[in-house]
Amino acid sequence: SFENRLQVTIANLASSRENLSAANSRIRDVDVAEETAAMTRNNILMQAGVSVLAQANQLPALALQLLQS
Secondary structure (H helix, E strand, O other): OHHHHHHHHHHHHHHHHHHHHHHHHHHHHHHHHHHHHHHHHHHHHHHHHHHHHHHHHHHHHHHHHHHHO
16 A cells, blocks of 8 residues: 555656656757847847948948049
């Protein structure tokens, strides 16, 4: 009787451990996906900023060309 209860408890603990491990894995996967999305967003913003800066650097030369024409 005691041995049976002990075996049931052991089985329940093993099941709980597996469930916790699976939940932990899902949480970590979500964090990785979230961080990947944030990194991609930041890279896009950085590339857009570099592009705007490059265009802004060309404006004085274009203005000078117009004045010299």
